[in-house]
Amino acid sequence: MQFSIKRDNFRNAISKIERVLLKNPSLPILSNILIKTDKNRLVIASTNLEIAVKTFVKAKINKEGGITIPIRVVSGFLNNIKDDIIEGFVIKDEFQVKTEKHQIKIKGMSLDDYPIIPENPEDSYIKINSKDLIENISNILISVARNDTRQELNGVNVLFKKDRLILASTDGYRLSEVVISLNKNNLTEEYFIFIENTPSIIIPALTFSEIQKNLTEGEISLIIKQNQLFVGNNSTKIISKLINGNYIDYQQILPKKYSIEVKINRNELINALKIASLVSRDNNSEIKISNLKNKKELEISSYSNEAGENISKIAANILGDDFEILFNCNYLIDGLSVIKEEWVILKLNKEKSPALMKGLDENEKEDFKFSYIIMPIIKN
Amino acid sequence: MNKQELWEAILGEVELSLSKASFTTWFKNTSIKDLTEDTLIIIVPNIFAKEWLEKKYQKTILDSIRKHFPKINRVICSLEVQNKTSFPQKSMDSVIVKSKLKEKLKKSIKKSLRETPSFNRNSNHISSGLNPRYKFETYVIGANNELAYAACQSVSKKPGQSYNPLFIYGDVGLGKTHLIQATGNFIKAQNPDFKIRYVSMERFANELIGAIQNSKAKEFKNEYIQLDMLIIDDVQFLSKKEKTQEEFFHVFESLYQLNKQIIISADRPPKSIPTLENRLKSRFEGGMMADISKPDLETRLAIIKKKVIEKNFDLSEEIIEYLAKNIYHNVRELEGALNKIIVTYQLRNVFPTLKDVMELTEDLISSNRQSKVTATTIVKAVADFFNIKTTEILGSCRKKTVIKPRQLTFYLLREDLTLSFTEIGIFLGGKNHSTVMYAHKKIIKELGDNKFLQDQIKFIREKYNDY
Numbered sequence: 001m002q003f004s005i006k007r008d009n010f011r012n013a014i015s016k017i018e019r020v021l022l023k024n025p026s027l028p029i030l031s032n033i034l035i036k037t038d039k040n041r042l043v044i045a046s047t048n049l050e051i052a053v054k055t056f057v058k059a060k061i062n063k064e065g066g067i068t069i070p071i072r073v074v075s076g077f078l079n080n081i082k083d084d085i086i087e088g089f090v091i092k093d094e095f096q097v098k099t100e101k102h103q104i105k106i107k108g109m110s111l112d113d114y115p116i117i118p119e120n121p122e123d124s125y126i127k128i129n130s131k132d133l134i135e136n137i138s139n140i141l142i143s144v145a146r147n148d149t150r151q152e153l154n155g156v157n158v159l160f161k162k163d164r165l166i167l168a169s170t171d172g173y174r175l176s177e178v179v180i181s182l183n184k185n186n187l188t189e190e191y192f193i194f195i196e197n198t199p200s201i202i203i204p205a206l207t208f209s210e211i212q213k214n215l216t217e218g219e220i221s222l223i224i225k226q227n228q229l230f231v232g233n234n235s236t237k238i239i240s241k242l243i244n245g246n247y248i249d250y251q252q253i254l255p256k257k258y259s260i261e262v263k264i265n266r267n268e269l270i271n272a273l274k275i276a277s278l279v280s281r282d283n284n285s286e287i288k289i290s291n292l293k294n295k296k297e298l299e300i301s302s303y304s305n306e307a308g309e310n311i312s313k314i315a316a317n318i319l320g321d322d323f324e325i326l327f328n329c330n331y332l333i334d335g336l337s338v339i340k341e342e343w344v345i346l347k348l349n350k351e352k353s354p355a356l357m358k359g360l361d362e363n364e365k366e367d368f369k370f371s372y373i374i375m376p377i378i379k380n
Numbered sequence: 381m382n383k384q385e386l387w388e389a390i391l392g393e394v395e396l397s398l399s400k401a402s403f404t405t406w407f408k409n410t411s412i413k414d415l416t417e418d419t420l421i422i423i424v425p426n427i428f429a430k431e432w433l434e435k436k437y438q439k440t441i442l443d444s445i446r447k448h449f450p451k452i453n454r455v456i457c458s459l460e461v462q463n464k465t466s467f468p469q470k471s472m473d474s475v476i477v478k479s480k481l482k483e484k485l486k487k488s489i490k491k492s493l494r495e496t497p498s499f500n501r502n503s504n505h506i507s508s509g510l511n512p513r514y515k516f517e518t519y520v521i522g523a524n525n526e527l528a529y530a531a532c533q534s535v536s537k538k539p540g541q542s543y544n545p546l547f548i549y550g551d552v553g554l555g556k557t558h559l560i561q562a563t564g565n566f567i568k569a570q571n572p573d574f575k576i577r578y579v580s581m582e583r584f585a586n587e588l589i590g591a592i593q594n595s596k597a598k599e600f601k602n603e604y605i606q607l608d609m610l611i612i613d614d615v616q617f618l619s620k621k622e623k624t625q626e627e628f629f630h631v632f633e634s635l636y637q638l639n640k641q642i643i644i645s646a647d648r649p650p651k652s653i654p655t656l657e658n659r660l661k662s663r664f665e666g667g668m669m670a671d672i673s674k675p676d677l678e679t680r681l682a683i684i685k686k687k688v689i690e691k692n693f694d695l696s697e698e699i700i701e702y703l704a705k706n707i708y709h710n711v712r713e714l715e716g717a718l719n720k721i722i723v724t725y726q727l728r729n730v731f732p733t734l735k736d737v738m739e740l741t742e743d744l745i746s747s748n749r750q751s752k753v754t755a756t757t758i759v760k761a762v763a764d765f766f767n768i769k770t771t772e773i774l775g776s777c778r779k780k781t782v783i784k785p786r787q788l789t790f791y792l793l794r795e796d797l798t799l800s801f802t803e804i805g806i807f808l809g810g811k812n813h814s815t816v817m818y819a820h821k822k823i824i825k826e827l828g829d830n831k832f833l834q835d836q837i838k839f840i841r842e843k844y845n846d847y
Contacts, residue, residue, distance in 0.1 A: 027405045049405070049428045116431035150729070172727040227459045228427045241426050252716075252723040352739065 001037055001065030001090040005057070007099075010086055011078045013057040016214050016236060017046040018071050020053055020206070029068060034114050035088075035095075036066025045117050046071070051207055051240040052117045053214060054232075069095045069108040077104055120230045120237045124221035125191035126165075126182060130233060133220055136167065136178045137212040139370050142334045144205040145171035155202040157247035160195040168250060169205070174331045175250055175354075175373040194224065202247055203229060207240035214238065254373065255354060258347035260320035262291075262298060263360065266344045269298075270336050272312035276302040277329045279310050286377055287332075290324040291316075302329070325351050326377040332357075335372035352378055383412040386448060387422075393444040394437070406432050419454045420445055430457040509578040510568065510611075514561035520686055522679025525555060528670035532559050532643075536566040539574075539609055539641035543668030545632075548645045550672030551842050553712030556645040559672070560611050563643060567609065575608045581617035585624045597627070604631045609641040615664075616646045619654050619767075629660055636663070648839050651832060654767040674842075675711065680704040683711060684718060693722045699737050707744060709845070717741045753844055755793055755807050761844035762789045765836070774809040787819035792840065794820050 017033060025031055025048065034045045040061055045054035067090045074095075078086075083099035090096075095106045145153035148171065159166040167178040201224060211220075211231060218233040229240045276287040280302035287302040298316040303309040325348060336344065341359030345366060348355045355374050359367040381389070387410070395403050406429055414421040420441070424430050433441070434457050441455050516536075521529050528550075534542045548556050564576045579587075591600035604610065610631070618625050635642055649671070650656060650664040675683065681704045688695050699721075707714045721740055725732045732740070763770040766785045773786050786808070793804045794816070801813040801820070808816075826833055 027401045030405075047428065049426055052428070115428040116435060118427055118431060150726075170727065172729065226427060226430075239427070248726055249719065249723050250727075252719045253727070 001035075001067065002063035002088070003037065003042060003059045003061050004085055004087045005042065005059040007078065007081065007084055007086050009057050009059070011075075013042070013044045013055050014071075014075055014078065016055045017044055017053040018075060019213070020048050020051050020210065021046050021071055022048045029109050029113050030115075031070055031072070032068035032109060032114065033071050033074065034066065034068045034111065034117075036111060037061045037064045047115055047117055049115060051204070051210065051238065052115075053210060053236065053238050054117055055214070055236040057235075065090050066111045067093070067095050067108045068111060068114045069106045073104075073106050077102075077106075118228070118230075118239060120232055120239070121223055121225055123188065123190065124223045125188055125194055126222045127186040128180070128182065128220050128222070130215050130217055130220050132180060134212055134216060136180055136369065137208050139338045139372075140167045140169050140176050140178050141205060141208060141212075142338060143171055143174050143176040143372075144169040148172075151243050152202050152245040152247050155204045155243040156208055157200055157202050159200040160191075160198070162192070162195075168247070170248070170250060173328065173375050174335065176335075177371045177373070179369050190223075198224070200247065201229070202243040202245065204240060204243055207238065210238055210240075253354065255349055255356075258320075258349055258356065260291075260318070260323050260348040262319075262346040262348070263317040263364070264298060264314065264344060264346065266336055266339060266342055266359075268314045269300075269344065270333060272300045272314050273329050273333050273336070275312055276300050276310050277333070279304055279308040280329055282307070284377060285329040286326055287329040288324060288326050291318045291322055295319070320348075321350075323348055323350070325355070326379065327355075327374060328377060331374050335374065339367075339370065339372075341367060351376055381448070383415065386415075386445075387412045389448070390441060390444045394440055397440060406437070413458055415449070415452075418451055419456055420449075420452050422455065422457050424457045424459060427459060430459060433457050508564065508568065508576045510561050510564045510576065512565060514558045514565060516562045516566055518686065518690065519555065519558055519562055520675075520679060520683045522675050522682065524675045524679060525550075525559070525672045528556075528559060528672050531668050531670045532563040535641060535643065536563045539567055540639045544636065544639070545642035545644055545664065545667040547650065547664050547667060547669045548643070548672065549647065549649050549669070551647060551674070551710070553710035554672045554674065555711055556672060557613055560613065560643050560645050564609065564611050575606065576611065577604070577607050577609070578611040578613070580613040581615045581628075584612065584628065585617060585621055588624055588627055601627065601631060605634045607635065607640060609643075610635055611643045613645050614647070615644045616648060616653050618660070619656060622657075625657050625660060629657070629663075632660070632663065642667075649835060652765070652836060652839060674708065677704055677708075680708065680711075680714060683714060687715060687718055688722075691718075691722055693726070694731065695721070696731075696734070698734050699732065702734060702737060703741070707741070713744060717744050753796065755797060755799070757844045758792050758796065758840075759789055759808075761840050762792070765840050765843060776809065776811075787823055788837065788840070790816045790819040791823040792837070796841070 021031060030048060036043050041056045042059045043054060043056055045052060081099055081102055083101055087098045093108050093110055095108045097104050140156050144156060148154055153171060157168045164182055165180040169176050214236045215233050220231060220233050222231045227242055229242060231238050277285050280287050281304040287300060290299050292299055295318040296315065297313045299311060299313050301311045335357050339359040341361055343360040345358050345360050346355060355376060357372040391407060409425040411423050413423045424433060438455050445452050528548050531543055531546055535546050548560060550556055561578055564578050567574055568576055588600060591597050618628065632642065644664060646653060650661045681700060684700050684703055703717060707717055721732055721737055724740060759770050759773055762785050763773055768782060768785060772782050773789055790804055793799050801816045804816045805811040805813045
């Protein structure tokens with residue numbers, strides 16, 4: 001193999017695929033990335049055997065071929081050089097890189113020993129504009145459980161409907177639900193057949209964050225084959241396993257109605273919560289929200305023996321009963337920080353029932369796309 | 381040697397020729413799925429293992445399996461398929477069936493995209509309308525539904541021969557739909573070519589209207605007449621729909637003449653369905669009628685236990701008893717409460733205590749207490765049942781259609797709310813207490829030997845208890 005490429009292009013491509021690699025994989029070759037030629041492009045890929053990322057990058061190819069090399073060495077080299085153009089050669093199992101000032105020989109392993117990364121199928125179930133998908137991903141990722149023994153909760157449940165996708169994630173303390181509208185023209189017949197049999201799947205959270213970081217432009221196509229998710233745009237493809245199991249039937253625990261509604265400015269609320277968190281009890285950042293008698297202000301207060309105490313009052317439009325509810329402040333801030341609207345609505349019931357948070361547009365209409373549900377802290 | 385022992389033997393041999401790291405990477409969580417004459421099918425956990433085993437270790441695995449089964453010449457890896465799919469890929473045969481089905485499904489989807497109204501044709505796999513979730517095995521039998529269950533069982537064994545039509549009635553949420561769909565599913569499982577259609581009366585009416593609009597009424601009827609078995613749910617929707625009654629009658633009659641099984645369900649017996657044509661009434665009554673009433677405590681206990689096992693959860697006896705004792709109206713509510721508890725505690729990853737459950741189901745249970753029954757709700761229930769206006773009951777009209785309901789109202793107010801005769805008289809538009817007393821006595825006397833009246837009262841009572 002022999003090629004020359006701009007340093008920045010090479011480095012960008014590698015930064016796309018390096019996140020999935022494990023620190024200490026069981027098989028040494030799994031700390032390598034794969035580089036090979038594909039007509040007039042380079043293919044750079046990596047995998048941890050659960051998810052694989054593959055990206056195509058422009059380069060001048062002089063001779064075809066390929067190799068796998070340790071990510072640590074190649075990314076370290078690229079981060080420390082300033083030269084604009086890079087030339088690469090493969091001689092047996094050695095990858096040689098030459099720039100104007102530097103030269104390095106990296107011991108690699110043969111392509112044949114690298115796990116075979118399946119090709120993405122030509123057809124697709126869904127085509128979707130990357131923007132429509134990406135802008136929703138951070139909303140859904142905030143609530144995903146990390147390393148929960150219940151495998152399903154470490155992923156995002158995707159429910160397929162004829163005209164929309166419903167994404168949901170929860171760690172047992174809060175829950176995010178995102179509705180993504182689909183354009184009928186971008187769905188294939190296979191999609192409808194597929195969803196007859198498989199109304200929903202669970203996608204690992206890591207896969208979603210890779211999609212968010214790597215598929216930022218163009219049209220994304222998505223298909224599920226052999227219990228694997230294939231998703232990608234023109235330049236980057238992601239192949240991921242799905243999580244087996246049935247997602248929790250969360251609709252059951254959502255309150256059907258709420259007795260209290262609070263409309264409030266998002267930034268003011270975030271600021272007050274951040275102040276409250278400074279002196280809140282540190283084990284679960286406990287804060288209390290309650291209404292003032294006139295129902296024109298919301299009181300946020302926190303208290304801890306060690307750190308001190310705080311009270312903030314912010315203007316709000318409150319409808320319904322009097323209330324006094326404890327929340328984990330960080331969970332509230334997480335939800336508020338992904339809402340884009342200037343105003344939010346909090347819907348509450350008495351202290352033990354989950355609360356709902358949604359953005360409000362200029363006409364005070366609730367955002368239908370994103371719902372954030374938080375469990376209050378229950379004291380016995 | 382069983383599959384597991386065989387695979388262990390092969391792994392033992394393969395392990396020798398590989399490094400420990402590659403062995404654990406590629407062979408962890410693998411097992412034999414199937415062994416046919418010339419092919420070995422292995423289950424692998426991910427697509428990389430599939431590619432790797434098929435491409436790189438094909439020969440190694442073949443070499444060692446040939447020592448046991450010399451004819452094997454192919455190794456195929458299959459990915460663990462999610463357990464949710466409704467078509468389990470058990471063997472190669474079912475894969476083929478599946479692809480055929482897919483073709484069919486494809487066609488029907490194409491069709492339904494193109495055509496309105498969207499009732500499906502031909503491909504009876506989808507158009508049966510049956511939900512495979514409903515099975516006899518998951519149905520809990522108690523004194524309340526024994527007869528209905530036995531009737532359905534007998535129909536499922538000899539469709540069209542034992543009881544035709546079979547009419548099942550009972551209040552909402554007691555399992556009518558489950559039972560009649562289970563019958564359909566049972567027959568379907570025995571004989572996949574049997575053309576069954578399950579449809580709710582409401583849907584039937586809507587489809588009919590759609591067909592008439594597109595002047596396809598004839599095709600619509602033919603569709604139904606070709607069936608081997610028709611299951612109609614919630615037939616009380618026929619009331620006040622003369623045209624639908626007419627068309628339904630023809631469908632019913634043609635199927636009945638050909639000895640095709642018909643199963644009907646409703647929330648009340650045919651007699652009590654207002655404005656149902658007499659010819660339909662008498663036909664519904666001509667076969668077998670079985671009612672499903674509210675489950676008793678033991679049955680409710682059994683239902684909860686079955687559901688808990690189904691959902692793979694664990695609840696203490698105490699909680700089960702609490703739920704069974706306090707939610708007695710309707711099985712659907714019971715299931716709803718149970719689902720809510722299970723999901724809540726699966727999320728929190730702990731087991732609920734009785735106190736938690738009491739809090740969680742508070743709203744369901746308080747709505748169960750019958751204290752809410754008032755004179756007004758009783759009047760409303762009676763008026764609804766007889767399809768007249770409440771003002772007519774409260775007024776002084778002497779029409780026969782009004783007098784009977786009014787007398788029943790007197791009776792129910794006296795029996796269920798223990799109001800005095802004078803109070804009842806005043807409440808019902810200032811009637812004399814002796815009128816009330818007379819009516820009360822008259823109903824009691826009639827009740828003795830009038831089964832029909834007993835039924836009516838039972839239904840009215842269930843109605844206002846549900847408000």
